[in-house]
Amino acid sequence: MRVTILGSGSEGNAALLESRTTSVLVDAGLSHRRLVQRFESIGREAPRNVAAVIVTHSHSDHAMHASTYSTRLRCPVLASEATMPSIRLRPAAHAQTFKTGKRFVLGDITVHSLPIPHDVPQIALRFETKASSVGLVTDLGHAPKGLAAFVAECETLLLESNHDPDMLAQGPYPAMLKRRVGGSHGHLSNGQASDLLAGLRTTPKRVVLMHLSETNNTPRLARSSAEAALGHRGTELLLAQQRKPLELGPMLEPQMQLRL
Numbered sequence: 001m002r003v004t005i006l007g008s009g010s011e012g013n014a015a016l017l018e019s020r021t022t023s024v025l026v027d028a029g030l031s032h033r034r035l036v037q038r039f040e041s042i043g044r045e046a047p048r049n050v051a052a053v054i055v056t057h058s059h060s061d062h063a064m065h066a067s068t069y070s071t072r073l074r075c076p077v078l079a080s081e082a083t084m085p086s087i088r089l090r091p092a093a094h095a096q097t098f099k100t101g102k103r104f105v106l107g108d109i110t111v112h113s114l115p116i117p118h119d120v121p122q123i124a125l126r127f128e129t130k131a132s133s134v135g136l137v138t139d140l141g142h143a144p145k146g147l148a149a150f151v152a153e154c155e156t157l158l159l160e161s162n163h164d165p166d167m168l169a170q171g172p173y174p175a176m177l178k179r180r181v182g183g184s185h186g187h188l189s190n191g192q193a194s195d196l197l198a199g200l201r202t203t204p205k206r207v208v209l210m211h212l213s214e215t216n217n218t219p220r221l222a223r224s225s226a227e228a229a230l231g232h233r234g235t236e237l238l239l240a241q242q243r244k245p246l247e248l249g250p251m252l253e254p255q256m257q258l259r260l
């Protein structure tokens, strides 16, 4: 699968996953105009045949533009039964719900979901095709039991590494917001992300650190924490950005690697 992260962070999230036959957008936190601009900045047109826009949860940095995406891209908005009632959709938008934990199919992609702890209902997602699998895990206060197994076989893992606890504690946020972000239903810290990575049964081929706070984290801190957890296991480590797209090509399939 090809993955293009158009933006990642508290000012707006959106990513495009493309298999051989199917395109799926995940989250709608960037305006449609910005989405088009981000694609243009990497020499691409915005996708036309999107099977769906899946919204992970109702926070505006993920759900705000779901209606516009649905009408502009002529695709349904998919969200869990727990999340859909909290998303504001115009009547013209085509909404479909799924049960968290019950897999569904979009073209040749099978989508799995797992509830994760946040201050509104939230899910981790895993996208599988015959050739590859991608996990997306952001906006969670801690890694619940079952999450490591859920992403264990993912070739590419997109994982939140939101904040450095010391920077959060000493930073400018009001006390209430500090408690929320650092709490068990807030966001994953660099150390929590690293713990999850260190405990994975199989190391992903590629890890992308997501949803970095621009106030309470630095790319250097997030990267060095994840690097220490991954050791020298040959994992490619990348960082998603708030204002710039990140393109990930499909991983080489085993038989292709043999031929090289």
Ligand SMILES: [Zn+2]
Residues within 6 Å of the ligand: 009, 010, 013, 059, 061, 062, 139, 211
């Ligand atoms: Zn978010």
Ligand SMILES: [Zn+2]
Residues within 6 Å of the ligand: 057, 059, 118, 139
């Ligand atoms: Zn959130």
